[in-house]
Amino acid sequence: MLNLTVLHRERVSPHFMTITLSGDDVQHLEQNGYDQAGRLFFAGPGQHEVVFPSSEKWMLQYSLQPGRRRPRVRTYTIRRFRPQMSAFDIEICVHEKQAADTAAPGNAWALAAEPGDTVSFLDEGYGFLPTPGSAWQLLVGDESALPAILAILERSANTLPAEVFLEVPVGEDIRQEITAPADTNIHWLPRNAPDMRPGTLALQAVRDAHLPSGPYYAWTAGESSLVTGIRRHLINDRDVPRSDIAFRGYWKHGRASL
Ligand SMILES: Cc1cc2nc3c(=O)[nH]c(=O)nc-3n(C[C@H](O)[C@H](O)[C@H](O)COP(=O)(O)OP(=O)(O)OC[C@H]3O[C@@H](n4cnc5c(N)ncnc54)[C@H](O)[C@@H]3O)c2cc1C
Secondary structure, eight states: OEEEEEEEEEEEETTEEEEEEEOGGGGGSOOOOTTOEEEEEEOOTTOOSOOOOOSSOHHHHHHHSOGGGOOEEEEEEEEEEEGGGTEEEEEEEOOTTOTTOTTSHHHHHHHHOOTTOEEEEEEOOOOOOOOTTOSEEEEEEOGGGHHHHHHHHHHSOTTSOEEEEEEESSGGGOOSOOOOOTTOEEEEEEOOOTTSOTTHHHHHHHHHOOOOSSOEEEEEEEEHHHHHHHHHHHHHHHOOOGGGEEEEEEEBTTBOOO
């Protein structure tokens, strides 16, 4: 359990906030990269007496606290390490329909975090493990998976080109400068439609796509229906072995996390 403070907060595009977390404890963090993520514990709006859990057995400590002292907890990807500053960045997507909704604690925290605010972070490692012998990789996600997909591209071997389908809320959320293996194709999919359910465009784009030949590893994350839809499509329509697909629902439409 790393005890950290907010060093910096910056809006990088209409729907993304980058938050830099720092502290001596960062030296205890294994810097694997890829889709490495962890649980972030933070104070909710108006909470002044929060007690952060101190060990990996956080659930017990957490549930023993009365509500006013119990921190909020949400899972976020480590977007980039900043070893010289003993820090790392997370990137939180601001939900399109709930920009000011304090009922979504992660969202509200990202919009209000100030330098000096204290948090705790519990690393949960990474899940990206390409099958040996893959000729290329397929990466599919909505905005919640953007930090993981960009971090995967930065860390991937140059011999593993990627075909990326990345859905974002609006065109201004598209990133211009990306480090990726040679011959990578990024298909940006801006919804530009606040009422459209996230994941819809990415699922359809992959279904319609003419994909490269050769064995590949598929990684998909984001809204739960997107992830299960992609997995089903790859298995049923494209004969991809189950063992070559990594998938994780990052959030569920209409349901708060934890
Ligand atoms: C391993 C892992 C890594 C993740 N990495 C990141 C990351 O780097 N950046 C990031 O932004 N998210 C990431 N997520 C997703 C994030 O944890 C969830 O979106 C979380 O639910 C956000 O909490 P919240 O308090 O804002 O909303 P909640 O209180 O959980 O939900 C409130 C409402 O908002 C809706 N909602 C939740 N998430 C979204 C969303 N992304 N867009 C639109 N509506 C939403 C819910 O359906 C619900 O109706 C990750 C999740 C996992 C499991």
